[in-house]
Structure formats: C-alpha cells, structure tokens
Amino acid sequence: MSIQTEVKTYLNFVNGAWVASSSEQVDASINPANKHEIVGYVQKSSLEDLNEAVAAAKTASQSWKKLAASARGEYLYKAANIIEKNLDDIAETMTREMGKTLPEAKGETARGVAILRYYAGEGMRKVGDVIPSTDNDALMFTTRTPLGVVGVITPWNFPVAIPIWKIAPALVYGNTVVLKPAQETAVTAAKVIECFAKAGFPDGVINMVTGPGSVIGQGMIDHPDINGITFTGSDTVGKLVGQGALARGAKYQLEMGGKxxxxxxxxxxxxxxxxxxxxxxxxxxxxxxxxxxxxxxxxxxxxxxxxxxxxxxxxxxxxxxxxxxxxxxxxxxxxxxxxxxxxxxxxxxxxxxxxxxxxxxxxxxxxxxxxxxxxxxxxxxxxxxxxxxxxxxxxxxxxxxxxxxxxxxxxxxxxxxxxxxxxxxxxxxxxxxxxxxxxxxxxxxxxxxxxxLQAPFGGMKQSSSHSREQGQAAIEFFTSIKTVFVKG
Known part of the structure; x- marks a missing residue:
C-alpha cells in the first residue's frame, strides 16, 4: 500500500493546456476507505470554463474531422500505450478514490487500453455502402460524417472504462470531445486525460472540465455548440439529459440503471x-x-x-x-x-x-x-x-x-x-x-x-435511450449517415 506524501490539485484540460477554473474553487476527493484521506483536489468549474472548452473543441473539429480516420487512430494507439505504461498508478488512484479492489481497478484500466486499441483499428474499416441507383448513369453510396463537438458525461463507478469507451469512438469517427467526469472520481479521470495529452492530440480535440452536474452537466445539455451528448448514470438524471438535448435538437445517448x-x-x-x-x-x-x-x-x-x-x-x-x-x-x-x-x-x-x-x-x-x-x-x-x-x-x-x-x-x-x-x-x-x-x-x-468491448452494449425499457455503445455499433451514435448521389 502506498503512503500519501502530498495532496495535489488537478486542473482542467482545455485547448491543450492545464488550467485552473475561473471560479478559483476546488473540491476535495475523499478516499471512501478512509474519509480522513484526501486523494486530491479537483476544479469546481464554472460555465465560463465550460464555454472555453466547447469553443476550443469547436475550433479544433474543423481540422480534426479532415484528418484521415487511420491517422486519428494512430493517436488512440499512442494514448493506449501511455495508459498501459501508467496502469499501476492509474489503478491505484482509482482504488483510493472510488474504493474498488486493486485487481478490479487494474483490470478496468487494462480494458481501457484494449478499448483504445480496438477503436484505433476502426479508422481502417468501412464507413459506408454502395447502393444501386435507378439511374444507370449515376453512382450512389453512403458515407459517415461526425457530429462535431460531443459532450461526455460519465459516472464514478467505472472512472476509466466508461469515459474511454465513449471518448475513443467519438474521436476516431472525427468528433472532438469535452469530458465531464463524475466529481467523485475526477482525479482518476485527470490521470487518464494526462495520458491523452502526452499522446500529442492537437489542441482542443480533447478537453476535460470538472465540476458539479448542476453547473457543468446542465451547461452541456443547454450549450448550442455541443452537437451530441453521451451520458451514463441514473435514469432520473438521464431523462433530464434527454429532454434537454431533445429541446434544442442535439443528439443524445443515455445508458442508465438496471435491476x-x-x-x-x-x-x-x-x-x-x-x-x-x-x-x-x-x-x-x-x-x-x-x-x-x-x-x-x-x-x-x-x-x-x-x-x-x-x-x-x-x-x-x-x-x-x-x-x-x-x-x-x-x-x-x-x-x-x-x-x-x-x-x-x-x-x-x-x-x-x-x-x-x-x-x-x-x-x-x-x-x-x-x-x-x-x-x-x-x-x-x-x-x-x-x-x-x-x-x-x-x-x-x-x-x-x-x-x-x-x-x-x-x-x-x-x-x-x-x-x-x-x-x-x-x-x-x-x-x-x-x-x-x-x-x-x-x-x-x-x-x-x-x-x-467488441460487442454492442445497452438496455431496453428505462435502462437506455435504445441506442448501443461499444463495438462497431458505436458508429451509429457518433456519426450521421450521408447519402451521396453522383451523376457524370
């Protein structure tokens, strides 16, 4: 068992830089096995911080989506390798911050590495089909286009696997990302995002803003420049996410409870x-x-x-x-x-x-x-x-x-x-x-x-918005189909 020597303050990651919140406030992340141990301090961010992250993601999306999907996949490979090198540290942080046993935390972190490598390979797979046209002189086919900026809202129970299984497909399919992790496990999330930063993603492609759901989560729901929201959490909150996204025409994906x-x-x-x-x-x-x-x-x-x-x-x-x-x-x-x-x-x-x-x-x-x-x-x-x-x-x-x-x-x-x-x-x-x-x-x-990880995941009834995550099914949420008709 490690001995805590210092309590670090973790910053937001916006436009390729680690920055403090404009609120100048932080929350303590507590070890549930010992409530007297502070794992770290995380930013208690404001809407101003979220707006900066979304603006950075929107700007970055213009060049990111033009990059070849295989090239985007190379960034995911780099991130996977860096997380793998830091697996023990990330897993120990997860155990101290969330409470699950260290073998479970190591297994989850290894799964995150595997997910990144899986979606890195997605950059080399097909994204459409040729469809026969009634016009013999025309070519008709489908392709896929990214949503744009995706807001990712994740829970505390899988602080590595769930963010990664949302972020990885979002990125490889050409979107940029703003992550709002659960405040209870935001130190673990910060350590994962540090690995993405070290992988050299272009500025603004991936961003993280920590803070309360009532501010940052609601801000994502309402933000006109967030084109899609993927959420995992309770069915009560998920319904609010869906209603808010629907009201302004944003795409949404909800994975919620189970019995x-x-x-x-x-x-x-x-x-x-x-x-x-x-x-x-x-x-x-x-x-x-x-x-x-x-x-x-x-x-x-x-x-x-x-x-x-x-x-x-x-x-x-x-x-x-x-x-x-x-x-x-x-x-x-x-x-x-x-x-x-x-x-x-x-x-x-x-x-x-x-x-x-x-x-x-x-x-x-x-x-x-x-x-x-x-x-x-x-x-x-x-x-x-x-x-x-x-x-x-x-x-x-x-x-x-x-x-x-x-x-x-x-x-x-x-x-x-x-x-x-x-x-x-x-x-x-x-x-x-x-x-x-x-x-x-x-x-x-x-x-x-x-x-x-290679199989579709999602629920029926009130467990889900009836979409599916993981595997090749993820492309259905993170992209839109574009039908192309070409006549010579």
Missing part, C-alpha cells in the same frame, strides 16, 4: 450459479449498472442454493481495496453508503427476511470508511421496493418461483431491462430466456455483469 435478474433453474449447476451470483452482485460492492440484484430461484433448488450462497458470502473479506486479501471494498461515498442502508431498512420494513448482513461495518480497522456488509434477503416479492428500485450496493434479493415461465414473468416485471442471466442445462429454458427476456444483454450460465 438485473439471475434465474436459477432446477437443473442448474448450483456451484456455478452461486459463484456467478456473488461475482455479479457483490464485486465492486454491487456498484455496477449490470450488477445482479434479483436472484429468482426455482423452488426445487431454492433452499440448497441459499445454503451454498450463504456459505460463500460469509467468507467474503471486506476492507480497503489496496489490501491484497480484500475481496469487497467500501461504498464509493458516504452518500452512497446511506442510500444502501436506507434500502436495507426499507426491505426489512416491507417484510423481506434479512438472512445475512445489512449493517454498516464499524470495527476499529474500518470505522473511518464507508463499509457495509454484503446483504442477502429472502422471502422477497417482486412488488417490494428492494426488488424494483436500483440499490447500487451489495444487496441480493432472493425470490422463489415454481416454473421457468414464472421466473421470466418476474424477471420482466421491472421498468429496467439492461442485463439478465439464466443458469440451466436445458436447451428449451435457454431458448425461452433468449427469446422472452426483455434485456439488452442476456447471458447463459454466466454472471449478469460484464460485456465484451
């Missing part, structure tokens, strides 16, 4: 199902949009599954994510801890049976952090708040059903539709699940959390 079910059939490999439920639901302290939240188990194996689940959950080591034996870190902030505890209280009040956990951890070693026990409820019904609302914490609600049809009905009884899993060896169950599950990501005999 992700796992179905355990009576023919499932229970050990596999238990391991995946724990990994999907409790890693990163349950703070993933794809985290398992509802565990829907057929009655024949319910008691056996619960017994195996409890036995393994009881062995989970909760602690500082920098410690080698820690399996689950703290909640990301005091606010998030209080939210999780409030949902646990609601679950008990509604009549769900708390079978494990449910308390803030106040032992001497962890007293200064925002730690909560992994928590399991049973006797849960799907109309309970803990089965309907996104908790974003290490809370699993077990539901008992008689048939797979009942399981699918309950799994779909949610306003969300992001990810879902089933554990079964029965082909008929698998096919029914694939066909009937209302989710953008469905996984068979695998945890609900996780998606491969």
């Amino acid at each position: 992700n079910p796992v179905i355990v059939a009576n023919d499932a490999d229970l050990d596999l199902a238990v391991d995946a439920t724990i990994s999907g639901g409790l890693k990163s302290t349950g703070q993933k949009c794809t985290a398992t939240s509802r565990v829907i188990v057929q009655s024949e194996v319910y008691d056996k599954f619960k017994e195996k689940l409890l036995a393994k959950v009881k062995d989970i080591k909760v602690g500082n994510g920098l410690e080698a034996d820690t399996w689950m870190g703290p909640c990301s902030s005091e606010s998030q801890l209080n939210t999780v505890l409030s949902y646990i209280k609601k679950g008990k009040e509604e009549g769900a049976h708390l079978v494990y956990g449910g308390n803030q951890i106040s032992s001497e070693a962890l007293a200064n952090g925002f730690f909560v026990e992994p928590t399991i409820f049973d006797n849960t019904t799907n109309d309970m708040i803990i089965a309907q609302e996104e908790i974003f914490g290490p809370v699993l609600a077990l539901l008992k059903v008689d048939t797979i049809e009942d399981a699918l009905d309950i799994a779909n009884d949610s306003k969300f539709g992001l990810s879902a899993s089933i554990f079964t060896t029965n082909i008929s169950n698998m096919l029914s699940f694939i066909k009937e599950m209302d989710a953008g990501l469905v996984r068979i005999n695998a945890e609900s959390a996780g998606v491969e």
Whole structure:
C-alpha cells in the first residue's frame, strides 16, 4: 500500500493546456476507505470554463474531422500505450478514490487500453455502402460524417472504462470531445486525460472540465455548440439529459440503471450459479449498472442454493481495496453508503427476511470508511421496493418461483431491462430466456455483469435511450449517415 506524501490539485484540460477554473474553487476527493484521506483536489468549474472548452473543441473539429480516420487512430494507439505504461498508478488512484479492489481497478484500466486499441483499428474499416441507383448513369453510396463537438458525461463507478469507451469512438469517427467526469472520481479521470495529452492530440480535440452536474452537466445539455451528448448514470438524471438535448435538437445517448435478474433453474449447476451470483452482485460492492440484484430461484433448488450462497458470502473479506486479501471494498461515498442502508431498512420494513448482513461495518480497522456488509434477503416479492428500485450496493434479493415461465414473468416485471442471466442445462429454458427476456444483454450460465468491448452494449425499457455503445455499433451514435448521389 502506498503512503500519501502530498495532496495535489488537478486542473482542467482545455485547448491543450492545464488550467485552473475561473471560479478559483476546488473540491476535495475523499478516499471512501478512509474519509480522513484526501486523494486530491479537483476544479469546481464554472460555465465560463465550460464555454472555453466547447469553443476550443469547436475550433479544433474543423481540422480534426479532415484528418484521415487511420491517422486519428494512430493517436488512440499512442494514448493506449501511455495508459498501459501508467496502469499501476492509474489503478491505484482509482482504488483510493472510488474504493474498488486493486485487481478490479487494474483490470478496468487494462480494458481501457484494449478499448483504445480496438477503436484505433476502426479508422481502417468501412464507413459506408454502395447502393444501386435507378439511374444507370449515376453512382450512389453512403458515407459517415461526425457530429462535431460531443459532450461526455460519465459516472464514478467505472472512472476509466466508461469515459474511454465513449471518448475513443467519438474521436476516431472525427468528433472532438469535452469530458465531464463524475466529481467523485475526477482525479482518476485527470490521470487518464494526462495520458491523452502526452499522446500529442492537437489542441482542443480533447478537453476535460470538472465540476458539479448542476453547473457543468446542465451547461452541456443547454450549450448550442455541443452537437451530441453521451451520458451514463441514473435514469432520473438521464431523462433530464434527454429532454434537454431533445429541446434544442442535439443528439443524445443515455445508458442508465438496471435491476438485473439471475434465474436459477432446477437443473442448474448450483456451484456455478452461486459463484456467478456473488461475482455479479457483490464485486465492486454491487456498484455496477449490470450488477445482479434479483436472484429468482426455482423452488426445487431454492433452499440448497441459499445454503451454498450463504456459505460463500460469509467468507467474503471486506476492507480497503489496496489490501491484497480484500475481496469487497467500501461504498464509493458516504452518500452512497446511506442510500444502501436506507434500502436495507426499507426491505426489512416491507417484510423481506434479512438472512445475512445489512449493517454498516464499524470495527476499529474500518470505522473511518464507508463499509457495509454484503446483504442477502429472502422471502422477497417482486412488488417490494428492494426488488424494483436500483440499490447500487451489495444487496441480493432472493425470490422463489415454481416454473421457468414464472421466473421470466418476474424477471420482466421491472421498468429496467439492461442485463439478465439464466443458469440451466436445458436447451428449451435457454431458448425461452433468449427469446422472452426483455434485456439488452442476456447471458447463459454466466454472471449478469460484464460485456465484451467488441460487442454492442445497452438496455431496453428505462435502462437506455435504445441506442448501443461499444463495438462497431458505436458508429451509429457518433456519426450521421450521408447519402451521396453522383451523376457524370
């Protein structure tokens, strides 16, 4: 574990330079494992700072979009290599700032490197098709044109992967970017942007402005020179982003919440199902949009599954994510801890049976952090708040059903539709699940959390604006199709 020797102040990155906010104010970023440790200070920016960043991005977009896509990809390769060289430092900063364990933070940072390399290669792929014309003397084809300036608003739970999976396609497809990272993890974001700066991107192509969502986020929504906004966060805020962008005709992309079910059939490999439920639901302290939240188990194996689940959950080591034996870190902030505890209280009040956990951890070693026990409820019904609302914490609600049809009905009884899993060896169950599950990501005999970077990612219902991120699907948001008709 590293020893903090100084507390650095991190600046905004605007038009190729590191600059302080015009507000002359900063926010402290706190280590959730030790609230007395300040990871760094970040700018509490004003609309004036945002306007400067957008102006720089708008100016830079004129030359950036004219650059060959393969040349834009070369910049992404350079950024990937620099991030890879700084992986340990970025990952440790992420753990200190957000709380996830160091192995998870290293894995996420490595994923960011892979995403950059993937999209660097996109610069060499096709962007259109030749279409037959009814005019025999004409040529008709499609090409793609960038949106222009893209505003990127990202959450605190994946402070490296999510910004990069938005920034990388935006850039390679010819857009310029203004990033507003979550204030809670803005130090990590600054370290990532430092790598982009070292890669030599032209001034104004990539910019970062930190500050409160009510100022910088709302400013992006309202800004006439931001042509597209890509957002990941809560469904409540996402709807405001979409409404504001729509009102002025900007393109928008929203990835929001989930209440992700796992179905355990009576023919499932229970050990596999238990391991995946724990990994999907409790890693990163349950703070993933794809985290398992509802565990829907057929009655024949319910008691056996619960017994195996409890036995393994009881062995989970909760602690500082920098410690080698820690399996689950703290909640990301005091606010998030209080939210999780409030949902646990609601679950008990509604009549769900708390079978494990449910308390803030106040032992001497962890007293200064925002730690909560992994928590399991049973006797849960799907109309309970803990089965309907996104908790974003290490809370699993077990539901008992008689048939797979009942399981699918309950799994779909949610306003969300992001990810879902089933554990079964029965082909008929698998096919029914694939066909009937209302989710953008469905996984068979695998945890609900996780998606491969080359595959489209996004949700149904209120989990998404029905667009898709990652893979080659990203081109659909970050560009517009232009149809070209040429007659000699």
